[in-house]
Amino acid sequence: MIKISIIGDVMLGRFVLEKYKNKPYPIVADAVKKLFIDSDFVLANLESPIVTSTSNDSLKFSASDELLDEVTFIRAFSLSNNHINDFGIKGMEETIIALENRGFQHNGLFTSEYKPIVEHCNNEKIAIFTCADMMNVEFDEENHYHTIRLHDENVLQNAIKEYKNSGYFCILYAHVGMLFTRFPNPIIRDFICAQTKTGIDCIVTVHPHCVGGYEKVNDIPIFYSLGDFLMDGSSFRRRESIVLDLIIEGGKLNSWNITPVITNMQLEVVLPLENQDKKIRNSFGFVSDKLKNVQDYISFYKMQYRKEMISHSLSTLFFLYKTKGIVGFLRVFSNRIWDVIEIFKRLLQDRSKMSYDADAVGEKHKLSNDALK
Incomplete structure (x- = not known):
């Protein structure tokens, strides 16, 4: 048996970085870190390149490598997102170096052949694939890095097929969706649902900056939008997220569970109060119910x-x-x-x-x- 914990967007720049540089503080509360004590693997989406450069554009997220010391409970970061090219190829290279120097795994950027994150633990074999559906700034011709787009179906499906045939439990972690909405857009939802026929065993999405819901398609679980695990979003709704735990046993998903967390006014990830916890769970249930029962989804x-x-x-x-x-x-x-x-x-x-x-x-x-x- 293996426990995989998946969280949403982690943005270590802007006001989080500004506050931390002024006076270092525990970005993630101990009570939240305890959620991962018995996790064998923790995955997150790194929404801010780790770079030495800065920008006056508040939508170019830049983070310092020292903040990585506050999230050492995370094992691997996905770099398949719309901000990874905020500082071009230099920013990508600096991010990779910073992560590897501190022992983090990463996935999403590759120079030749794409390979997923692979984890062998307790007689279980896990392969995690990452992809994105858009970039804020497209890669230029001189950029030797590549990233899988959700629509690069042949590349993605061939990679999934290879590892599925080798007995791996395959997870797709996709950066996709529409900003600020809990529900997947119909076309994007169709793309995601189509991936359930590729041999994938579980699909998780991030990007909308709010907590979504769950549905099962072709017996494959899909978890839409985990929300922002850590970001300085300017609304209470944007500061809610969920930790998704997957229990995999015998190469199959045995069970799953969600735990709500919030980013408070001090830009620290904490456990919510009872009424906040209930509110987030109810929202997740509402979205899940609609995804299951609405006939004319468009x-x-x-x-x-x-x-x-x-x-x-x-x-x-x-x-x-x-x-x-x-x-x-x-x-x-x-x-x-x-x-x-x-x-x-x-x-x-x-x-x-x-x-x-x-x-x-x-x-x-x-x-x-x-x-x-």
Whole structure:
């Protein structure tokens, strides 16, 4: 038997880095670290390149390698995400060196042939595949690194087939989805569900920055959006996430469990209060129920997406009011009025037909991500 723990986005830059450099602090509370004591392997998505460079653009995430010492309970990071190219090839190389110098495994960037993360433990064999559906900045011709896109089906499926045929339990950890919505867009959902026919045994997604839900397709479990394990998101909704535990025995998924965690106002990952825990679990259950029972999902999604954007906007505004006070709230609101307008423009657009998250690419995703300023 082997226990695999999977968490969502880990962003060690911006305000987290700023606070830590001012005075080092425990980014992850001991009570949360205890969740991983009996885990054989912990996987996360590294949403911030580990680089020496900095940028005035708050959407270029840069982190310092010293913060890695606060998350040593993580065994491996996925680098398949839209921020890995924020600082180009130099940033990728620095990230890989920083991770390897501190003993972390990584997956997602490769120069020749793609290989998954492989773990042998307690007579179990695990292979973890990572992929992304978009980049903020595309790789240029001089970049010798590659990353698997969700739509590179031949590359991904051939790799899965190879390890499945060798007796591995295969997990797909995919950076995919739409910003700030708990529900997968119909086209993206179809792509994810299609992967259940490749020989994969379990699928987990990250990127939407909020907790999603669960469904089973072709007897394969899919966990949509684990949320932000650690990020300085400017809404209470964005600071909720779940730890997913998978118990694998005899090459099969024996059981799974979720544990809610939150990032508090001090930018520390902690266990939520009882009512917060219940709220997150209820949200996960609500999404899971809809994924299982809604017949006309496209029509449902079109309406639900608008509700998700309204919920995200209200959560952001309430967060700013609680953290900045009325004067600070009005100042930030006035400075970000165009971002607010862009958020509400989404209410008029049909996101059900998008094959990737265009709002997370380049300038289009500025919105309220850095509204704490």
